[in-house]
Amino acid sequence: MVIAVPAVALFCAYATASVTRHLRVRSTGFDLGIFEQGIRGYAGWGAPTAPLKGPGVHLLGDHFHPILVLLVPFYRLFPGPSTLLIAQAALLAVSAVPVTRLAIRRFGTRGGSAIGAAYGLSWGMQRAVGFDFHEICFAVPLLAFSLECLVDRRWAAAVAWAAPLILVKEDLPATVAAVGGYLILHGRRRLGGATVCGAVAAGLLIVEVLIPAFNAAHTYGYASGSAPLSGLPQKLLTVLMVLLPTGFLAVRSPILLLALPTLGWRFWSANPSYWGTEFHYSAVLMPIVFVAMLDSPPARSRRWLPAWCLAFAALLTTMLPLHALADPGTWRPDRAATATRAALHRIPDGATVAADNRLAPQLTARCEVYLFPFYPSAALRPTWVAIPDAPSNDPRSVAAREALPSLGYRPAASGEGVLLFTRSPDR
Structure with a gap:
């Protein structure tokens, strides 16, 4: 029961912040409107088209996220953008369960609960909550549960949790392959090799065949342009911000290597929007760094680590979306x-x-x-x-x-x- 407390509190905070923001006309067509149009298409037994991106644009020809069909039953019952925002709040909040559970095993009930709360308040999670709706809300809990299984050496379960990431977005097969690589490093060569091969094959199929098949130009629109050496100060700041919530203890664990695929495609891209700490792109990194921190924390960290994590998250919250919940204006009629x-x-x-x-x-x-x-x-x-x-x-x-x-x-x-x-x- 204690394990669920941070998740329940986070769900209430996430849902309230995002739905209130929408009701105050601060959400956007790019991307809440786009995703609602796609899910509305599925709910009407049609294609996930998004007129906001252009007449007849098929969303699977833009990004590959068929997992969104799981929201259709909820959307048919409660059609509207708030359904997407509440679903996202629930998915992100659920990801705190494995993190909190692992933290309690390492630091006890009080310290573990503090770390679970710090994870949910981390800047990457709040950026996702504060920028409408995105498919990565499915990736965060899947990755969190998979990482917990890796720490527990439950290898098959780790792969089972990671495999659906392939259906979330086309960059995530690389993360699944990284899970397979982690298994190989720990001597599980057969399962790890099969995971790597399956993930690589799926990624190539998605980018080279499936997305072009749904794209009017028959191409993958995000493959061109690279600038690995551009914006280095901004990229270094992003890496620093990824590691700071854990007091840099995440670098002690090889689990941190699973962050490389996401950081790799973001920093390789020529689009500066991917380089920094804005938007939703860093949400998938938060379970990685927190679980890496919890993999094998030094014994002396028991005294200070939970306090550091929670204090750092609370300090940043004063500049992040959930701070709106403490603003009296949020609760007054607009x-x-x-x-x-x-x-x-x-x-x-x-x-x-x-x-x-x-x-x-x-x-x-x-x-x-x-x-x-x-x-x-x-x-x-x-x-x-x-x-x-x-x-x-x-x-x-x-x-x-x-x-x-x-x-x-x-x-x-x-x-x-x-x-x-x-x-x-x-x-």
Whole structure:
């Protein structure tokens, strides 16, 4: 029972923070709206298409995450973006169970519970909670349970927990292969070799065959561009931040090697968004570093390690998404957000809409939503346009707004922070 306490508390915190953020119109089409469109497609017994990424874009041609179909029963019962956010909160929180269980065995109930809480409050986990919804929420618990099995030398169970990572995202077969490599290092050559070969084969099949098959250009769109020597200060800071939550004790364990595939593809990429500590990319690293720390901590660390982990996590929380829970404003009614959502309800269900990134996830549960300012265009003109009632500093948005009359749009409503336009029937 004690083992579950941190997980339950974390679920409540994660769910409250993310759902409240969405209700206050702070979620985004990229990526909450995109994932809802894909899951909505599955729930309607169709393809996981995402109009926000473009007309007819099949999400399996972008990233490979068929595991998302597991959310369909919940989405059919409770359709809407909050279902995704609550599911993500539950999956991330469950990952604290194996970490807490292992920590209690190493440090006792009090110290282990503190480490479990520190894991759940770690910056990588909070970044994932604070940036909408992503498929990696499935990877975090699978990896956490697999790592616990590695520490316990339950080799077959470790592989069984790791294998579904192949269905989460196309970069994770490399992590599964790393699990196999860990087994080989510990003398389990047959099982480890089979795991490595299976993971490599699956990864090549996904990137070379499956994703191109669903992609309109028949390619994998994230394979080009490399900059391993660019942004070195930022990359070094990321490595430092990955190791700091454990007081650098994670480096004592070979389990830390399982972080190399994720850090490798991120640092190799030419996209600077992957290099730093923002967004959700570091969530999968948190179970690795915490379990590596717990693999064989030095005896003298029993006195200070739980306090360090919890204090460091608590300090960073003052600058991270869960800090909003301590802000009195979070618990007061947000009249502006309520008015914005009421204004958007003037758009009828089933309509086609070009919406701003901030407004899109308020509509994806009941409309076909495209991203403004890329749409409307001469080739595709949704019936409605929804944009913020505020000046924009984006030249593309300014130009798109000015072009609306020439595309046949007229103002339909304004106020409550929203401008609505509708297309004339004869246009």
